[in-house]
Amino acid sequence: MSTTQITEATRDLSSEEQTRLGLYRQVVRIRAFEERAYRLFMEGLVKGTSHLSLGMEAIAAGFGEAMRADDYTFCTYRGHAHTLARGTPMAGVMGELLGRASGVCGGKGGSMHLTSVEHGAMGSYAIIGAHLPIANGAAWSAQVRGSGQVAVCFFGDGTTNIGAFHEALNLAKVWNLPVVFVCENNLYMEYTAIGDVTAVEHPAADRASAYGLESIIVDGNDPDVMYEVATTAIERARSGGGPSLIEAKTYRHGGHSRADPGEYRPDDEVAEWLTRDPVPNYRARLLADGLDETILEDVEAQAHADVDAATEAARAAPPPQVQAAYNNVWADGGSSWRN
Amino acid sequence: MAELITYRDAVARGLAQELRRDPTVHFIGEDVAAAGGVFKATKGLLEEFGPERVRDTPISEEAILGAAMGAAMTGLRPVAEIMFSDFLATCWDLVAVEIPKTRYMTDGQVSLPLVIRTANGGGLRFGAQHSQAVENWAMSIPGLKVVAPSNPRDVIGLLAAAIRDPDPVVFFEQKSLYPTKGEVPDGEIIDELGVASTVRPGRDVTIVALASMVPRAVAAAEELDGLGISAEVIDLRCLVPLDTTTVIESVKRTSRLVTVEENPRLCGWGAEIVSIVGEECFWHLDGPLTRVTTPHIPLPSSDALEDEFLPSVSRIVEAAQKVLL
Ligand SMILES: Cc1ncc(C[n+]2csc(CCOP(=O)(O)OP(=O)(O)O)c2C)c(N)n1
Ligand SMILES: [Mg+2]
Numbered sequence: 001m002s003t004t005q006i007t008e009a010t011r012d013l014s015s016e017e018q019t020r021l022g023l024y025r026q027v028v029r030i031r032a033f034e035e036r037a038y039r040l041f042m043e044g045l046v047k048g049t050s051h052l053s054l055g056m057e058a059i060a061a062g063f064g065e066a067m068r069a070d071d072y073t074f075c076t077y078r079g080h081a082h083t084l085a086r087g088t089p090m091a092g093v094m095g096e097l098l099g100r101a102s103g104v105c106g107g108k109g110g111s112m113h114l115t116s117v118e119h120g121a122m123g124s125y126a127i128i129g130a131h132l133p134i135a136n137g138a139a140w141s142a143q144v145r146g147s148g149q150v151a152v153c154f155f156g157d158g159t160t161n162i163g164a165f166h167e168a169l170n171l172a173k174v175w176n177l178p179v180v181f182v183c184e185n186n187l188y189m190e191y192t193a194i195g196d197v198t199a200v201e202h203p204a205a206d207r208a209s210a211y212g213l214e215s216i217i218v219d220g221n222d223p224d225v226m227y228e229v230a231t232t233a234i235e236r237a238r239s240g241g242g243p244s245l246i247e248a249k250t251y252r253h254g255g256h257s258r259a260d261p262g263e264y265r266p267d268d269e270v271a272e273w274l275t276r277d278p279v280p281n282y283r284a285r286l287l288a289d290g291l292d293e294t295i296l297e298d299v300e301a302q303a304h305a306d307v308d309a310a311t312e313a314a315r316a317a318p319p320p321q322v323q324a325a326y327n328n329v330w331a332d333g334g335s336s337w338r339n
Numbered sequence: 340m341a342e343l344i345t346y347r348d349a350v351a352r353g354l355a356q357e358l359r360r361d362p363t364v365h366f367i368g369e370d371v372a373a374a375g376g377v378f379k380a381t382k383g384l385l386e387e388f389g390p391e392r393v394r395d396t397p398i399s400e401e402a403i404l405g406a407a408m409g410a411a412m413t414g415l416r417p418v419a420e421i422m423f424s425d426f427l428a429t430c431w432d433l434v435a436v437e438i439p440k441t442r443y444m445t446d447g448q449v450s451l452p453l454v455i456r457t458a459n460g461g462g463l464r465f466g467a468q469h470s471q472a473v474e475n476w477a478m479s480i481p482g483l484k485v486v487a488p489s490n491p492r493d494v495i496g497l498l499a500a501a502i503r504d505p506d507p508v509v510f511f512e513q514k515s516l517y518p519t520k521g522e523v524p525d526g527e528i529i530d531e532l533g534v535a536s537t538v539r540p541g542r543d544v545t546i547v548a549l550a551s552m553v554p555r556a557v558a559a560a561e562e563l564d565g566l567g568i569s570a571e572v573i574d575l576r577c578l579v580p581l582d583t584t585t586v587i588e589s590v591k592r593t594s595r596l597v598t599v600e601e602n603p604r605l606c607g608w609g610a611e612i613v614s615i616v617g618e619e620c621f622w623h624l625d626g627p628l629t630r631v632t633t634p635h636i637p638l639p640s641s642d643a644l645e646d647e648f649l650p651s652v653s654r655i656v657e658a659a660q661k662v663l664l
Pocket of ligand 2: 156157158184185186187188189190
């Protein structure tokens with residue numbers, strides 16, 4: 001779903017340019033949001049933990065732009081990017097990070113559980129592998145209802161070694177489900193390199209053939225590539241062609257979570273990946289391809305203004321009321337277990 | 340009109356009633372469709388409803404419950420079978436962490452109208468990995484409703500209530516009850532969750548039981564009659580929601596309580612009942628609150644041992660006599 005807003009300046013762009021501007025808008029917004037989230041964490045305003053997608057923005061951007069408004073996103077605790085990429089308002093996401101009543105989950109989810117069902121963001125799951133079978137369920141329901149919806153499920157490289165990954169891929173293939181599995185291979189689990197604990201070189205792609213799927217490895221730092229692979233896989237799923245498994249190679253700029261400095265990673269590896277930063281690289285590509293720099297500057301200014309506004313709104317919002325802790329265990333809105 | 344049918348056939352009849360009524364109801368599990376279930380409790384459903392609505396799965400418990408959860412959050416009302424309740428441990432993340440918490444964590448954005456059906460408990464000499472009564476596992480998790488019928492009529496009525504309920508329900512079928520028979524009225528049967536039934540009125544002691552412990556409690560009450568003790572037997576039917584009112588009202592009259600649980604001793608549901616009654620009926624009591632349970636051991640396979648350790652009629656009789664001393 002393109003997020004590009006048509007303005008005076010962008011009206012004359014070709015549809016391909018509109019798409020690419022939408023992709024740029026996505027990566028810039030996610031980058032600005034994640035940098036702010038990190039700062040607020042260091043200030044002690046974001047409590048608990050948070051897992052950022054700094055450096056990994058292109059994957060969420062490519063899918064965010066390629067998905068239909070009613071498609072389903074399932075993601076992990078590293079889910080700010082995917083939740084925002086579906087159009088969830090920043091203020092609600094920031095409110096949730098700060099534990100405020102204004103958060104998308106009223107402060108009961110937090111950074112690891114962002115959900116906005118009205119935007120197709122069907123939840124951020126913090127148990128490794130849990131959401132792959134659940135994404136299958138949404139895809140199964142879409143198939144039964146004949147709705148044409150597709151479920152897209154994002155997870156890390158470390159997730160390819162848990163049983164749920166394998167159970168989910170097998171069932172998705174056997175039931176020919178409209179689901180796209182996207183492994184964000186950032187080379188590390190929390191602190192352990194994926195290669196040290198995995199029987200194959202490519203943790204997702206090398207497993208694909210076991211489930212009758214094509215082996216797909218792409219540059220997860222390239223928004224154009226991600227958009228293309230997303231479009232192809234989603235179209236295949238939507239037209240009854242069944243599931244796909246995509247391994248997108250990427251890298252996180254920072255540590256796994258919180259204030260982890262990521263010191264277990266070799267300096268030259270970090271330096272090499274920083275040269276592949278999706279945001280400045282994509283900007284340079286768009287300029288080289290003739291896009292007007294003022295248009296990009298507008299996108300950047302807007303993203304920063306939105307982050308500022310979301311931060312102010314979240315800071316000003318009240319904490320959840322104590323009574324809210326007793327709400328919504330059950331569909332009747334309450335938590336009663338006896339008469 | 341009424342008909343005498345087995346607990347096993349009641350499962351198929353209850354599922355059929357709901358599959359017929361609501362096109363969003365779907366049923367999945369291992370060997371449930373073509374084979375009609377390993378306990379033959381789902382025979383005939385594939386033939387009537389077709390392979391889209393009654394579907395065999397691979398041996399992938401996480402994939403089964405994940406499919407049910409994702410489908411429930413997007414418009415279906417799935418019923419998923421986990422063949423033996425012991426196997427819930429293989430998909431415990433779905434049962435204990437994903438399914439019960441998602442409505443809460445999303446502050447009500449997600450609804451999960453799904454049912455997990457599973458064959459629970461001992462009595463068939465299957466050994467410790469296919470025999471444990473695990474209703475207390477499910478009861479300990481906020482966000483799950485827990486149902487365990489004791490007879491064919493209730494299987495249908497409670498299964499219908501569970502399927503129509505907007506929240507996730509774990510539905511325990513006690514596997515030794517499958518061949519037992521009971522009267523079932525014609526037509527649609529639909530019950531309410533969280534309503535216990537007083538299956539036998541009495542004056543001297545309240546015996547609270549669940550599932551396969553209900554017929555044993557009734558048999559014990561009959562024996563106690565001969566000993567001049569009038570026992571009231573309550574079939575709890577659901578652990579969550581828990582009908583504490585029926586229990587408390589009864590204990591206020593009898594002033595004595597015995598619970599009969601199949602689950603192992605520690606943290607069994609009877610402990611919760613005893614604690615509630617202890618707190619809220621203390622001044623009405625005339626005897627010690629007493630629990631009859633399976634001891635805190637894995638259930639052994641040998642028939643001699645299994646019969647020794649599952650709560651028996653004679654142990655219930657003894658417990659009731661003791662609280663009346
Ligand atoms: C079942 C389970 N085991 C362990 C953890 C702890 N844990 C949280 S994140 C993580 C690393 C996951 O790595 P990966 O799948 O590569 O995702 P990434 O964080 O790199 O995006 C681990 C081990 C967990 N949350 N769930
Ligand atoms: Mg990783």
